[in-house]
Amino acid sequence: MSEKNISELRKKRKMHSDLLEVAIVLAFIFLIISIYVPRAIWDEEEYFENQSRFHMENMYDVQNFYNSLLEEYNPDGLWVMKVVNSVRDSLTGDSTYLGEQPITLNGKSFTVNVPKGFDVDFDTTFGFPMTRRDTIMDTTMTIVMFSEDLSRNDTIYIQKKRLDHFQADSNFVALLEEVGSERVEVVSYYDSYMPDSSMYFCPVTEKPYLFSIKDEGNIIRVDSPIEETIVRNRYAIFAFKAGNHGFIDDGSKSWDR
Known part of the structure; x- marks a missing residue:
């Protein structure tokens, strides 16, 4: 075999080797895409299913708050939301906004009956339960008081904020010590939000x-x-699919069945 033929053979082998390497790389990339893109x-x-169901839960709850104000439901979800949010805003500005109250929205005047605790129910319904850790600084006072029951002086420990109360007592004898302390307290609360018009629409x-x-x-x-x-x-060979996200009927959620 001539050197020319040997050289051409080597070139062909190298080309085949290069093509094989490219094919392996492409196959590896396709494998990665096949694993991660569907996921x-x-x-x-x-995400969209959960978001849609979250919206439905909010719209159902808004309808129930509307019902508590007007003793009826209304198929106009945006109007229902405006009424409920307006009442909550009024309670924020005036905590005595209870019972029968006149209201005017979009040129319409009507009366709502605001039940006691409406604001609390609203904030807990439209809110996420959260906890936080607060660092509390306390000052403990050691004082001496004359105890009439014991007929002698008695040492007691009180918070600093109560010192004036004890000093005003005729049985107060002396202040012995003031000691600062620090403690961590777990506080539970709701991160509340106002339902908005985006929740009226399927995402x-x-x-x-x-x-x-x-x-x-x-x-x-x-x-x-x-x-x-x-x-x-999605990406030519994949597809995003969304079916019906269910319903809420009189508080019963189809996805909980």
Whole structure:
């Protein structure tokens, strides 16, 4: 075999080797995409499903607050939200805004009956339970008081903020010591939010949720507006899919069954 043929053979082998390496790299990239892209799409589908159901829960709760004010449900979710939020705002400015109260919204005047505890129920319903750790600085005072029961002086320990009260007592004898201390206290609270108009719409279709009033106006139902499975292409060979996200009927959630 001539040197020319040997050289060409080597070139072909090198080219085949290079092509094989490229093919291996591409196969590896495709493998990574096949593993991670579907996972990302599933996470996206789950996110929108959870978000949509969260919106439905909020709209159902808003309807119930509206019902507590006007003893009726209303299929206009945006109007219901405006009324409920307006009452909550009024309670923020005036804690005595209770009982029958006149209200004017969008040129409409009507009367709402605000129950006691409306603000607390609102903040706990539309809020996320949270905890925090607060560092509390305390000062303990050691004082001597004359005890009439014991007929002698008695040493007691009190908080500094109560010192004036004891010093005003005729049985107060003396202040012996003042000691500072520090303690950590776990405080539970709600990170509250106001329902807004975005919750009136499905995050996938951007269509409003469907409200139906049943049982002579005593029951409200909230439905997802998705009628058929929505398919959206992702990266040419993958697809995002969203089916109907369920409903809430008289407090019963379809996804809890």
